[in-house]
Amino acid sequence: MVPVIQLVDFRKSYITGEVEVQAVRGVTLTINPGEFVAIMGSSGSGKSTLMNTIGCLDRPTGGKYLLDGIDVGSLNRDELADLRNQKIGFVFQGFNLLARTTAVENVELPMLYRRGGQRFNNPRERALKSLERVGLGKRTDHTPSQLSGGQQQRVAIARALVNEPTLLLADEPTGNLDSRTSIEIMDIFQELNAAGMTLVMVTHELDIASYSTRMVVMRDGRVVTDRPVEQRLNAKQELARLKQEQAAVKLA
Template identity: 60%
Template sequence: MNNTININNLDKTYFIGDIKIPALRNINLSIESGEFVAIMGYSGSGKSTLMNIIGCLDKPDKGNYLLDGSDTTNMKKNEYAKIRNEKIGFVFQGFNLLPKANAVENVELPLLYNRSGITSENIRKKSVAALERVGLGDRLDHTPVQLSGGQQQRVAIARALVNSPAILLADEPTGNLDSKTTIDVFQLFQELNEQGLTIILVTHERDFARYSKRIVELRDGRIMKDKLVTDRRYAKSDLLLLDKNNEENDL
């Protein structure tokens, strides 16, 4: 079993007062290492719940979930924290950077909570390397307010990557970005995926889902479709096209 993610017969139910809200019903999902999967669905479809469970922020009620070979079903809170620290990199819609810390301090954060005894020097080295990888090597000491939205999201991606996680979980990562920066971010994702990183993208826009390789569609807590992308978009060519259009408009 060399799947990165293995989910079997997973159920999750919420209670609001006495009302039972089944968020996920009988989910079976396997994701292999190196995949680029988009989880799609309207709001209320259960995609956020699924993402929280995959990201070890939440626990399933029934069924089991194996991440990178370890069964997370009966783990304690601290073990969850360890998994989040070592195996998962989060990228959020709202970037979720510490507003008063600069770029490199933000990227360092997961390493500070790492329990492998990494030295402060190595923490700094790794963080700078991660920022260079997302193209922000020259913005190390900029705080979030001094960065554009796209740059902030790159810092968040660098933070997600700094601990070499098994998967990168991106929850509507371009929701707060304009179309040009959106494509920029997807280009970075496609690049990272080509380098072997497993990426799970949660989105409700089919256009963006087409940047991935496989789309899993949720509706009312169930997986409705699970198909490979046939009309895949490539961010690099989209960017070229965009530049060309802009030039024509300028003329």
């Protein structure tokens, strides 16, 4: 089995002015297909840099990174773009949907950049199917301003899934959402994970991390903790509990 992510002594340093800043100082990490990993850490811990590298937005300055068996360090800018297009689905904290563009057109966006023979011949159909998968089959022609935060994030997830990526990469996916909507998003993630999708999620909220299967904590550019989640939360149960509590409040 080829690991989805294989980092070997990964290092990344930036030069700001004349000082070399080491953001990541040697991370070795293997993530296998079907895992749901939460990466945690305070700001400056290097988790964003790690995330950018995993997402092929950046290249390591030291060590090795293999994504689905492909050595990312040797690829040029265009090859990285193609790799992101085919292998990675991104979900951002700020949703990053195109304004004044309908949900279904937003979802179609990654398919626009598929090359040559890999192009789908039914992009609209695929986009609608993808929206249905995240429970948004009815509001496909709404623009982001007509959708709630949770719905916008669903559109973003549908967009991330539409090219059938190997890896779903979420950067603080619940950062802009209330707790109930956050759990709904985690429900989608858990469903996707159950269906075999590999997920990597950066978060600083411990309860959100508890929905994953494995927790990686970073500090000062190194991994300090890497362990399975023991008391894993089930989003469906949490949602049911929340509903009961609300009903109780209303009865009282």
